[in-house]
Amino acid sequence: MSYSADISMSDVQETNNTAAVYRRAAEWFDQTVTIPPQARELLEKYSRIPPDRLEQTVINLRNRAWLTWPYPCIGQFRFLKLSLANRDDLYPRLLARLQAGDTILDLGCCLGQDIRKLAFDGAPATSLFGAELKADFIDLGYELFRDRDRANRATFFQADILDQEGPLAEYRWQFDVLNLGMVVHLFSRAEQLALFKHAIKLLKPATPGTAIIGQAWGHLDGVATPAEPGKERFKHNVETFKALVAEIEAETGTRWEVNAELDSEFDAAERPWDDIRTRRLLFEITRVM
Numbered sequence: 001m002s003y004s005a006d007i008s009m010s011d012v013q014e015t016n017n018t019a020a021v022y023r024r025a026a027e028w029f030d031q032t033v034t035i036p037p038q039a040r041e042l043l044e045k046y047s048r049i050p051p052d053r054l055e056q057t058v059i060n061l062r063n064r065a066w067l068t069w070p071y072p073c074i075g076q077f078r079f080l081k082l083s084l085a086n087r088d089d090l091y092p093r094l095l096a097r098l099q100a101g102d103t104i105l106d107l108g109c110c111l112g113q114d115i116r117k118l119a120f121d122g123a124p125a126t127s128l129f130g131a132e133l134k135a136d137f138i139d140l141g142y143e144l145f146r147d148r149d150r151a152n153r154a155t156f157f158q159a160d161i162l163d164q165e166g167p168l169a170e171y172r173w174q175f176d177v178l179n180l181g182m183v184v185h186l187f188s189r190a191e192q193l194a195l196f197k198h199a200i201k202l203l204k205p206a207t208p209g210t211a212i213i214g215q216a217w218g219h220l221d222g223v224a225t226p227a228e229p230g231k232e233r234f235k236h237n238v239e240t241f242k243a244l245v246a247e248i249e250a251e252t253g254t255r256w257e258v259n260a261e262l263d264s265e266f267d268a269a270e271r272p273w274d275d276i277r278t279r280r281l282l283f284e285i286t287r288v289m
């Protein structure tokens with residue numbers, strides 16, 4: 001069965017003063033949703049949403065999130081893909097270390113779907129943290145996952161990951177793992193360097209095995225792409241990502257083992273508007289000293 005998104009682009013443009021952004025974003029506003037099995041299980045068993053209300057609940061929630069900011073991950077319901085749990089190369093190891101007492105902070109967690117999936121799979125709530133720039137996304141996450149008032153739930157807080165003096169300052173030197181899920185490509189290379197240097201100060205100090213994991217939009221050529229006026233974004237290939245880590249090492253006196261790979265294929269069905277040399281970059285950098 002398909003459900004109407006019950007919202008039109010003209011509604012969005014009239015209700016938001018960033019109309020130009022929304023007009024551009026029209027290409028990634030899906031009218032229907034197919035909920036993948038893993039997300040369906042999470043929403044039925046963790047959120048306890050009745051199965052016959054799932055699709056309409058998800059669409060209504062997505063429409064409200066869209067008014068906060070029209071990311072493709074919102075418009076195309078990609079928050080239902082649970083991309084961290086689908087990292088077969090690292091998810092079982094991550095879950096095991098959280099169950100053994102390690103902690104994770106998901107930076108730019110949006111609705112917090114990856115953190116809820118970890119909780120559902122048995123990671124203790126005390127090990128789970130999410131930080132997000134837009135407080136509305138955190139609120140909508142509580143609505144979607146219906147856990148705002150649960151005694152035993154993860155900690156979410158508003159924070160700008162580029163701001164060292166903001167709310168993240170309270171969490172300095174605390175975590176074993178940081179997740180950067182589809183966040184790095186939002187920034188220029190200079191901002192990425194600052195972001196990673198800041199991120200290192202959120203991990204336990206001088207602790208081999210602490211790690212920064214994530215995925216980002218990358219590019220076969222490793223390129224800066226224009227964004228809003230006066231802003232650019234850097235999309236890495238494996239070589240440019242390793243060069244970034246080498247620069248981080250030189251500037252921080254730390255050493256990291258880098259695992260990074262680009263998807264082999266471009267998903268033209270998912271990103272018809274994008275450069276065909278775009279690829280998803282998956283990475284895991286682990287501190288060695």
Ligand SMILES: C[S@@+](CC[C@H](N)C(=O)[O-])C[C@H]1O[C@@H](n2cnc3c(N)ncnc32)[C@H](O)[C@@H]1O
Pocket residue numbers: 071073078079083107108109110111131132133134137159160161162180181182183186
């Ligand atoms: C493309 S979404 C990805 C969301 C989620 N991590 C995922 O993998 O589906 C990027 C998220 O990063 C957040 N974000 C962008 N800039 C940020 C910043 N400076 N500090 C914290 N979060 C930020 C956005 O609000 C958005 O929720």
